[in-house]
Amino acid sequence: MKTINPKETKTAEVHALLLGAIAPRPIAFASTVDEKGNVNLSPFSFFNVFSAKPPIVVFSPARRVRDNTSKHTLENVETTREVVINICNYDIVEQMSLASTEYDKGINEFIKSGLTPEPSVMVKAPWVKEAPVAMECRVNEVISLGPDGGAGNLVICEVLLIHVNENILNEEGKIDPYKLDAVARMGGDYYLRANGDSIFELPKPVRNKGVGVDQIPDFIRNSKLLTGNHLARLGNTEVIPTAEEVEAFKSDPLVSYTLSKYVHDKAQLRAELEKLGKKLLDDHQVLAAWKVLLMGE
Ligand SMILES: Cc1cc2nc3c(=O)[nH]c(=O)nc-3n(C[C@H](O)[C@H](O)[C@H](O)COP(=O)(O)O)c2cc1C
Structure with missing residues (x-):
């Protein structure tokens, strides 16, 4: 067993270790707008659900390890306090990856990735029409986890409205994991596709x-x-x-x-x-x- 003390290790190495170990991670494909209404779309795998009542999901656009700059998504949620979290499945995984390109501020990644913006009801940012699920959210809080490169920013989102593509539902109206065909991020360039034999049941x-x-x-x-x-x-x-x-x-x-x-x-x-x-x-x-x-x- 190798033992690592993060305080004595380079950030890039700690980052790679954490991302390799904490896997697979779900992906929040976040659409936001800036103060002028310019649309932005980027994926974040530091993401999960934390509460059902109120319905709360959290994702984290981190400060870049490379140069300690922050992400457009973070700037947008701090300004507008709104975001749409789209769920990424296998059908759109490469478009999602393309949208993660570090385009200049003001560049619309819906256009770059060829995805379709669908107007939202409760927030200004559009949702991704091709996504199996999209959640219109209000940002309740943004918690900075530090000033250095690699520091995360917890964006605490309250889900206001959920759009679900009916094609992923079973007869009981519940999400069928096989139909969802979700993808998740692992370490490095690895992803996981949740389908076939990788899905199994374990009664609670x-x-x-x-x-x-x-x-x-x-x-x-x-x-x-x-x-x-x-x-x-x-x-x-x-x-x-x-x-x-x-x-x-x-x-x-x-x-x-x-x-x-x-x-x-x-x-x-x-x-x-x-x-x-x-x-x-x-x-x-x-x-x-x-x-x-x-x-x-
Ligand atoms: C699958 C995937 C997951 C990602 N997860 C994160 C993440 O959790 N936090 C983060 O800061 N960047 C993450 N990134 C990188 C951002 O998507 C990337 O920096 C993007 O350019 C940020 O865009 P923005 O500046 O328009 O917000 C991820 C990229 C991919 C492809």
Whole structure:
């Protein structure tokens, strides 16, 4: 393990480390106007949601590490106290990237990137018609995090109006992550496309109260085959099967052959049961996995 103290490290290096580690990051594609009404459009991956009531999102246009200058977006939000946060998906990722070019002040990146400005209802800046979601926001506060190059500026935005493209909704009217096809920023020039196998479901544990990894018997917990994720899957069960339930399961065709084959070789039997338990856990058959693993006692 390498250990880094930011105070003893060059800002550019700390910046690269943080951006590499804190990834993937969602992208706020921010449209603003200046005091004369000139439109600006730029992406910011220092971005997230922090509150639902009031609906608050925060993004951070930072002071440039290179020369300690600030971004047009920051100047615009400080002047107008308004912004539209557009969500970036795969269909517009290259146009978003092009819009990040450091064009001179007053240059409209909607025009440069070929995206379509759609008039907003509550704010002066237009939203991006091609974006799957756009949020018209009032800027409640701008908090400067420091005077040096690399310092962020938290732009605290209250969402006033949300435009959602109906094509990304499922039958229940909720956003379908596959249809959203979101992109996120990683370190360097890397991006992540959230679709296909990269999306998976993990039911929230708050719905039940799992026994916890600490309640798993040591002979299972110390298995070299089971990962931390496997153990957590076991620990997320509400009740551990009883000795009677384990006994009853011994006649199941899933295990009966293995049990009879290795009846005289306890170590090998436990190894085989661990393999089967792991497979069952991979298949989300947690209760059966518990029973099979407990047979190795
Ligand atoms: C995907 C992506 C994410 C970015 N995130 C940030 C960010 O969070 N903060 C920042 O200061 N600059 C970020 N940038 C760089 C700005 O977009 C870039 O400096 C842009 O020119 C600023 O434009 P402006 O001066 O018109 O506001 C990002 C660029 C890209 C392509």
